[in-house]
Amino acid sequence: MTDGKKGENTNKKVALLLTGGGARAAYQVGVLKALAQHYPRNSKIPFEIICGTSAGAINATGLACYASCFHLGVKKIEWVWRNFHTHQVYYSDYLRLGWHLLRGFLSAFQADYANKRPVSLLDNKPLRLLLHNIVDLQRIDRNIQGGYLSSVSVTASSYNTGDSITFFQGNDAKEWRRAKRCGQKTLLGIHHLLASAAIPLVFPSVRIHQHYYGDGSVNQLSPLSAPIHLGADKILIIGLEQPRAQDLTYAMPHHPGLATVAGHLLDTIFSDTLNADLERMHRINKTIDTLNAHQIPTDLKKVDSFLINPSVNFNQIASQHFLQLPMAVRSLLRLTGITQHSESSLTSYLLFEKSYTKRLIEIGYQDAMQQMQQLLEFLRAE
Numbered sequence: 001m002t003d004g005k006k007g008e009n010t011n012k013k014v015a016l017l018l019t020g021g022g023a024r025a026a027y028q029v030g031v032l033k034a035l036a037q038h039y040p041r042n043s044k045i046p047f048e049i050i051c052g053t054s055a056g057a058i059n060a061t062g063l064a065c066y067a068s069c070f071h072l073g074v075k076k077i078e079w080v081w082r083n084f085h086t087h088q089v090y091y092s093d094y095l096r097l098g099w100h101l102l103r104g105f106l107s108a109f110q111a112d113y114a115n116k117r118p119v120s121l122l123d124n125k126p127l128r129l130l131l132h133n134i135v136d137l138q139r140i141d142r143n144i145q146g147g148y149l150s151s152v153s154v155t156a157s158s159y160n161t162g163d164s165i166t167f168f169q170g171n172d173a174k175e176w177r178r179a180k181r182c183g184q185k186t187l188l189g190i191h192h193l194l195a196s197a198a199i200p201l202v203f204p205s206v207r208i209h210q211h212y213y214g215d216g217s218v219n220q221l222s223p224l225s226a227p228i229h230l231g232a233d234k235i236l237i238i239g240l241e242q243p244r245a246q247d248l249t250y251a252m253p254h255h256p257g258l259a260t261v262a263g264h265l266l267d268t269i270f271s272d273t274l275n276a277d278l279e280r281m282h283r284i285n286k287t288i289d290t291l292n293a294h295q296i297p298t299d300l301k302k303v304d305s306f307l308i309n310p311s312v313n314f315n316q317i318a319s320q321h322f323l324q325l326p327m328a329v330r331s332l333l334r335l336t337g338i339t340q341h342s343e344s345s346l347t348s349y350l351l352f353e354k355s356y357t358k359r360l361i362e363i364g365y366q367d368a369m370q371q372m373q374q375l376l377e378f379l380r381a382e
Helices: 022-036 056-063 070-082 094-107 125-134 138-145 190-196 223-227 258-293 314-320 327-335 346-350 354-370 372-378
Strands: 013-016 049-053 150-156 164-170 176-178 182-184 206-208 212-215 234-238 302-308
Touching: 013 212, 013 223, 022 056, 022 070, 022 125, 022 234, 022 346, 022 354, 022 372, 049 056, 049 223, 056 070, 056 138, 056 190, 070 125, 070 354, 094 327, 125 190, 138 150, 138 164, 138 234, 150 190, 150 223, 176 258, 182 223, 190 206, 234 372, 258 302, 258 346, 302 372, 314 346, 314 354, 327 346, 354 372
Parallel strands: 013 049, 013 234, 049 150, 164 182, 234 302
Antiparallel strands: 150 164, 150 212, 176 182, 206 212
């Protein structure tokens, strides 16, 4: 499929799109691990364009840092996910967790003109330190200049404008502006990753210049916009939408609690817009085929896609590993109505413990292996 030589040209640009989902993003590592095994050990990544949102943005940039060696890049991010602990992402002891919540409560009494601290349920300062230690973003520019990569993008949501902002780094790509979304060319930094992964209310917003940003999945009406604007002809999408645990006819015995509603909102933010955007792209592709059949010229470009989603329900797995969470975090979740066997999916986003993330990596690996033949056919150079 590829001999690993830098600057290798194919007829079509292939993009990798990694969606958001907190701790669920460990699943993406399993898919990439299975795919890497089918490439030579010295092969560069099979994607010229890498796009990520939220936790997927962290995986995307980690992979882009080692674009010259696909195997090494996957091993680097796999090692992190296989050795994860909650305290590496957010403070999880009683003292610092309680102090963070108290400061957030007291800030509500400050004057409107005061320079207030960002308010959130959890303090993710440890994540900033972790990213500084494990991600060398300077390698991205070297890989782009070396021809191993064309573009890398990270998407965040602006609290100032409500727009979806894609920060990208690349050689030939140009900035774009569309309704409720735009692309800004820049040198990617740790602050872009933290902004993209700042789940609303859970993690604090991030200031970049004069704007405040949150999780990139919020207000992202067109998740496929970034890879398409960056020149993709094919898009491999590793999604995190899980199958429903129960039949649609299941009747809830009571009104949904706060935790259930919060989990439902996160599920909607991280998955629904992608499905709608894929449907829109498929309709455009059919329109292009019809125009071509009648030899009618068009400026539209056909873009192919391949979507991999989990085959199992992450909520059920998260409940099995719930007790691995630090006691302070479990106590906080219980205050919001979340227990080990609650209906909320919020735990599956916040459970950054290696017993859970290892299981998701295994599931991603198995799902990819079951579809490997179709996947390799999709990625094959034409």
